[in-house]
């Protein structure tokens with residue numbers, strides 16, 4: 001089984017780690033302990049960590065499997081009428097949910113046939129680190145050997161008893177490259193990476209602000225916007241990362257669709273609305289329509305391209 005899981009991952013360009021399902025519960029408890037110790041912002045905890053900190057482990061779960069899937073960034077274009085704006089969608093956003101399901105189905109069909117394999121909502125970096133699959137960078141992202149941090153972590157529980165699944169979780173380790181390095185801290189546009197601790201001040205992370213629909217917080221510099229959603233600043237500068245792979249999404253929003261997305265008078269229903277939704281569907285980001293409009297406006301203003 002060791003070999004077949006590893007071979008399955010290697011043949012697809014993935015990396016894989018596995019261990020006892022109990023690791024899922026201990027990663028959740030560690031998060032709750034950090035909250036108890038007031039290391040985590042309460043609003044951030046409620047909005048992003050409440051579910052993952054209390055993972056539901058089915059009674060049949062024997063092992064946990066985490067797959068590190070390398071992901072590229074994508075380019076999305078918007079016709080602004082007098083010019084075309086090129087924007088970046090960082091790795092993992094495009095086809096995020098579909099990737100979990102594709103990997104799950106493939107894993108079940110090719111390696112764990114006859115076993116149950118289900119996705120888990122749990123702190124995946126902490127689990128992957130406990131399994132020895134990844135190490136932390138000072139930017140709080142995790143890195144798999146040879147892949148860097150441009151990866152999606154996909155976590156599953158299975159009723160299969162995997163060999164070596166009695167091993168104890170490994171303590172978290174920092175990349176050797178982080179020793180004496182503070183490039184990501186200096187590159188972070190919002191001061192979310194502290195000099196005093198590895199744990200991110202996630203409530204200050206640009207991603208936390210641009211993944212939610214609320215008005216921009218007062219502390220967020222208007223100059224910090226550089227992606228359609230998410231942020232790449234602490235990864236692109238990192239010497240432990242390979243060059244970011246950027247693939248064309250083939251998606252260009254027409255001038256009318258861009259105006260509809262920005263809520264600028266053009267009809268949001270009808271043909272333009274349909275076009276917007278079809279293109280968001282192509283990116284598998286249909287739920288992010290409101291965020292895209294708001295974030296796109298911030299990018300246009302940042303680049304001085306407001307019309």
Ligand code: B12
Pocket residue numbers: 030031034048049052090091092093121122123124125126136139140141142143148149150151152153154172173174197198199200202203205207208211229230231232234
């Ligand atoms: C909540 C969340 C967010 C929040 C909060 C981020 C955070 N760091 O908590 C926000 C919205 C800000 C966010 C932002 C981003 N996210 Co996010 N996010 C998550 C989510 C759902 C949970 C993360 C979590 O468990 N946080 C809780 C904290 C406490 O855990 P931790 O970050 O592992 O922190 C550990 C370390 O700090 C360690 N530690 C503490 N002290 C020390 C000291 C040393 C020496 C060491 C070694 C370790 C160590 O202990 C902590 C655990 O107790 C996961 C998906 C999932 N289900 O796990 C994705 C996930 C972490 N996000 C991901 C990504 C890609 C991003 C972004 C790059 C967004 C983007 N695509 O543009 C940014 C990156 C921000 C950053 N610099 O980390 C990927 C990360 C992939 C990777 N390579 O690691 C994940 C795993 C999604 C996925 N399925 O792939 N995210």
Ligand code: SF4
Pocket residue numbers: 137138139175177178179181182183184185237238239240
């Ligand atoms: S930029 Fe430097 S400190 Fe930050 S994660 Fe990369 S190697 Fe570590």
Ligand code: SF4
Pocket residue numbers: 139187188189190191192193200204205206207230231232233234235
């Ligand atoms: S994702 Fe951006 S805002 Fe968040 S810690 Fe990294 S550089 Fe800072």
